Amino acid sequence: MELGQSGVVRKTNKLAIETIHLSKFFGKENQIRAVDNLNLQVRKGEVFGFVGPNGAGKTTTMKMLIGLLEPSEGSGKVAGFDIVREIINIREQTGVLPEPAGFYDNLTARQNLRFYAKLYNIGPEVREKRIVGLLETVDLTRAIDQKIGGFSTGMRKRFGLAQALINEPLVLFLDEPTSGIDPLGAQMMRDLIKDLNRSKGVTVFLSSHSMEEVQEICDRIAIIARGKLLAVGSVEDLRDIVRAKEGVHYLLEVEDIPLSEAAEAIKKVEGVQDLEIQDRTLHIHTKMKLRTEIAKAIKKAGGTVSMFEEEEMNLQKLFLKIIEGV
Numbered sequence: 001m002e003l004g005q006s007g008v009v010r011k012t013n014k015l016a017i018e019t020i021h022l023s024k025f026f027g028k029e030n031q032i033r034a035v036d037n038l039n040l041q042v043r044k045g046e047v048f049g050f051v052g053p054n055g056a057g058k059t060t061t062m063k064m065l066i067g068l069l070e071p072s073e074g075s076g077k078v079a080g081f082d083i084v085r086e087i088i089n090i091r092e093q094t095g096v097l098p099e100p101a102g103f104y105d106n107l108t109a110r111q112n113l114r115f116y117a118k119l120y121n122i123g124p125e126v127r128e129k130r131i132v133g134l135l136e137t138v139d140l141t142r143a144i145d146q147k148i149g150g151f152s153t154g155m156r157k158r159f160g161l162a163q164a165l166i167n168e169p170l171v172l173f174l175d176e177p178t179s180g181i182d183p184l185g186a187q188m189m190r191d192l193i194k195d196l197n198r199s200k201g202v203t204v205f206l207s208s209h210s211m212e213e214v215q216e217i218c219d220r221i222a223i224i225a226r227g228k229l230l231a232v233g234s235v236e237d238l239r240d241i242v243r244a245k246e247g248v249h250y251l252l253e254v255e256d257i258p259l260s261e262a263a264e265a266i267k268k269v270e271g272v273q274d275l276e277i278q279d280r281t282l283h284i285h286t287k288m289k290l291r292t293e294i295a296k297a298i299k300k301a302g303g304t305v306s307m308f309e310e311e312e313m314n315l316q317k318l319f320l321k322i323i324e325g326v
């Protein structure tokens, strides 16, 4: 344990968030298993994406992590503090952008932030400076004395981020940070999140339905469905998981020998499952990664590889493959 600059207790641990068998059941006989035996480890300083279809259990998990819901079973820690017994410490160390976010619409941006700063006992001098700095960070300087009620959706989201940062948190929880905002506003929000993570080392736990967004800003991603964790890792780790399940799809173009000869040579490589010729391209389906073996077989047959690519598996495709049949 150590004391942070502000005198707030900080626990030393390599993990920002950890859950062990974390579960939440609803209903008379606990028949709704909203979160079911979730084991998660989020490292300090990473941007962690939490994705899943509607009703997967994302919000319920977040609520348990920030002390708004008590787990039915299992346990968890945020910034080293227990999510049941040490909620006050967790509140001090975390910032939350909920969806939907509620503000005092009749108060200005500055007045709203003042209110939240007071909840954290931040003294007037630090408070006023921090408010100006935060509103500058989220590009709302010009709106500092405008009432929140008149803000656009994009402005409200950015304001929500400023509010979530008022206590200089170690861990930031963002629920759908770009939902409902236009592409330009969404990109601005994503850049802000990346910047915050890089410049201040804030750990970000982010839930989103935009796979493009998650792929762009997250270091690692957890995929959940029906309350259960299906996969976790970087996009490349998720590709490996899907490759192990579904095999690999290569696109290949060859010169110097007829395509039919190239196809015959490739079919002999162990692990090649299927092969098709479409126009001038060979589509090869293999059990595992076989790039070197296929290239060798072409060379041996007297051919020259002019194009050799693995079919692009973006997070959207990986997500659909991973949740398939669940």
Ligand SMILES: Nc1ncnc2c1ncn2[C@@H]1O[C@H](COP(=O)(O)OP(=O)(O)OP(=O)(O)O)[C@@H](O)[C@H]1O
Residues within 6 Å of the ligand: 026, 027, 032, 033, 034, 052, 053, 054, 055, 056, 057, 058, 059, 060, 061
């Ligand atoms: N208070 C509650 N009472 C009963 N069931 C609930 C309650 N809160 C959530 N649930 C159920 O738990 C499951 C998980 O809900 P949750 O809101 O956590 O999903 P989600 O992944 O956040 O979904 P979405 O992407 O739609 O926001 C759903 O089946 C939901 O209906």
